[in-house]
Every structure is written in C-alpha cells, then in structure tokens.
Amino acid sequence: MSTQTDNHQLLIHCFQDSLTGAALKWYMGLDSTKIRTFNDLCEAFIRQYKYNLDMAPDRDQLCAMSQRDKETFKEYAQRWREIAAQIIPPPEEKEMTKIFLNTLGPFYYERMIASAPSDFTEMVNMGMRLEEGVRQGRLVRESVPTNSVRKFGSNFQRNKEREVSMVTHGRPQQQYPGYQPQFQQKPQQQYQQPYQPQFQQRPPQQYQQQPNNQNRIPRTPQFDPIPMTYAELLPALIE
Known part of the structure; x- marks a missing residue:
C-alpha cells in the first residue's frame, strides 16, 4: 500500500469502504468538486468530527x-x-x-x-x-439490602404512633369550651311609602254647539246698472 500513496483515487475509494452509518451518509453528501485529493478528504473529515476531541472522557x-x-x-x-x-x-x-x-x-x-x-x-x-x-462458596459477598431503609422507616412510624397513644391515654385530655359568638339583632325599620304629589283635576270644559248654517240661502251680489249699451261699451274696452 505504501507504493500507492500518490494514487488519490484508490485511497479515497478505500476510505469510503471503511465508513458506515452516519459517517457514510456524511461522505455521500460531500461536494465532489471540493474533494479532488485524498488530503482534501482528510481535512473535511477532521472538520466534521473534531467535536469528538472536545467530548472525550476525562x-x-x-x-x-x-x-x-x-x-x-x-x-x-x-x-x-x-x-x-x-x-x-x-x-x-x-x-x-x-x-x-x-x-x-x-x-x-x-x-x-x-x-x-x-x-x-x-x-x-x-x-x-x-x-x-x-x-x-469459599467467600461470602455480603450485599446491603435495599429495603433496610424502608424497614427502619416503618418501625419508626410504629414507635411514634405507640408513644402518641401512651401520652393520649395516660393524661386526661383537656377540653376547651366551644366559643359561641353572640350577635345583636338590630330593630327592624318600618317601611315608609315614598311621597306621591297630588294633582287637582280640572272639570271638563263644555263646548257650545254652533248653529248649523246649512239651511241659510246664499245672497246674490247686486251691481249698479251701466249707463250705456254694450255696443257703445265694446270700443272703449278694446282701446
């Protein structure tokens, strides 16, 4: 393989066969115009997966x-x-x-x-x-039970309840009289009707019926007689 160090096409092909999974998908998405030599491929690969150095375990x-x-x-x-x-x-x-x-x-x-x-x-x-x-079976490997804390907690709770019951039954419980608040009732107020003004009603006016004028006879106007004949009056009207 040392004789093929200048054969970039062969090196790129062998590098491609070694990739799997996400690295292979990344390689298939590369721009072929930017990868002309094997050194270009190495630089692109280092830039892509350089973050693994920062995430390395310590x-x-x-x-x-x-x-x-x-x-x-x-x-x-x-x-x-x-x-x-x-x-x-x-x-x-x-x-x-x-x-x-x-x-x-x-x-x-x-x-x-x-x-x-x-x-x-x-x-x-x-x-x-x-x-x-x-x-x-020559050595015994002891293991700490996982429920040891739970057992201690249950016993502690039982002992606590027992102490409380002893104190309760041993001493008489003091009774406190219940407080009953007293409320003063206010006298009921008498309801007064609101003031209503009184108006004086006027007596209805009586209208006098006017006499009917249908039975009257119309008067004919009277004019003074003309002191000339109509034939003599016509030329004067035309002028």
Missing part, C-alpha cells in the same frame, strides 16, 4: 464509574479500560490501577487494598479469582 468520568448489576468483574474491567484508552493524555499504569481500585465495591476493595498490584492486568486477574471464590 479522569473524573473514570472515577465516577462503577460495576453494574449482573456484570462480571472482567466485563467491568474491559468497559472501564475502553473509556480509559480515550483519555488524552493517557494515564500511566500506576495511576490507572489506583483509579480503578477506587471504583470497586467494598468486597473487592477491602481484599485488594493491602496488596494492590501496580499492573492493571494483574489487578483484573485478582478480581476474577475473588469472584471465582464467591461462585464456589
């Missing part, structure tokens, strides 16, 4: 890890070691074994603290031997 995350339920010691050690390999800069072997020992439960911690090995592989083998001893 030592605080290693210290906060713990063994899960129904998880063997070997499985927990492998999961813890994979997270530790992502830390930059990587921890040294001595520091790594110290952090891993502090994440173990009381059963492993009490038996390994006295002779804790400085090699991580040896510490894993020691934990696996302790786990095998529990499986064979």
Whole structure:
C-alpha cells in the first residue's frame, strides 16, 4: 500500500469502504468538486468530527464509574479500560490501577487494598479469582439490602404512633369550651311609602254647539246698472 500513496483515487475509494452509518451518509453528501485529493478528504473529515476531541472522557468520568448489576468483574474491567484508552493524555499504569481500585465495591476493595498490584492486568486477574471464590462458596459477598431503609422507616412510624397513644391515654385530655359568638339583632325599620304629589283635576270644559248654517240661502251680489249699451261699451274696452 505504501507504493500507492500518490494514487488519490484508490485511497479515497478505500476510505469510503471503511465508513458506515452516519459517517457514510456524511461522505455521500460531500461536494465532489471540493474533494479532488485524498488530503482534501482528510481535512473535511477532521472538520466534521473534531467535536469528538472536545467530548472525550476525562479522569473524573473514570472515577465516577462503577460495576453494574449482573456484570462480571472482567466485563467491568474491559468497559472501564475502553473509556480509559480515550483519555488524552493517557494515564500511566500506576495511576490507572489506583483509579480503578477506587471504583470497586467494598468486597473487592477491602481484599485488594493491602496488596494492590501496580499492573492493571494483574489487578483484573485478582478480581476474577475473588469472584471465582464467591461462585464456589469459599467467600461470602455480603450485599446491603435495599429495603433496610424502608424497614427502619416503618418501625419508626410504629414507635411514634405507640408513644402518641401512651401520652393520649395516660393524661386526661383537656377540653376547651366551644366559643359561641353572640350577635345583636338590630330593630327592624318600618317601611315608609315614598311621597306621591297630588294633582287637582280640572272639570271638563263644555263646548257650545254652533248653529248649523246649512239651511241659510246664499245672497246674490247686486251691481249698479251701466249707463250705456254694450255696443257703445265694446270700443272703449278694446282701446
């Protein structure tokens, strides 16, 4: 493959075959006009997934890890070691074994603290031997019951009720007379009718019936006689 370092088409093709999932979808969406060489593809890939460096696990995350339920010691050690390999800069072997020992439960911690090995592989083998001893019945691994707090709470509640009942029956209860408020009734006010003004009614006026004039005979106007004849009057009217 070292002889093909200048063959950019072959390198891009091999890089494409190594991608899966979201990375493959990102590669298929690239602009082919901007990716001409394998170096261009490497720079684009680094810009896309550079955020993984900022989200890389740190030592605080290693210290906060713990063994899960129904998880063997070997499985927990492998999961813890994979997270530790992502830390930059990587921890040294001595520091790594110290952090891993502090994440173990009381059963492993009490038996390994006295002779804790400085090699991580040896510490894993020691934990696996302790786990095998529990499986064979030679060692007893005590577990704190999860309902211990609930039992204590129920007993405390019962004792509290018992003390209250003793105090109640031992001493006579003091009775307080009930307070009954007294209200003064106000005298009822007599209702007075509102003032109504009185008006004097005038007597109806009597109208006199006027006499009917239908039986009267109309008068004919009388004029003085003309002192000439109509023939003599006509020329004067025309002028």
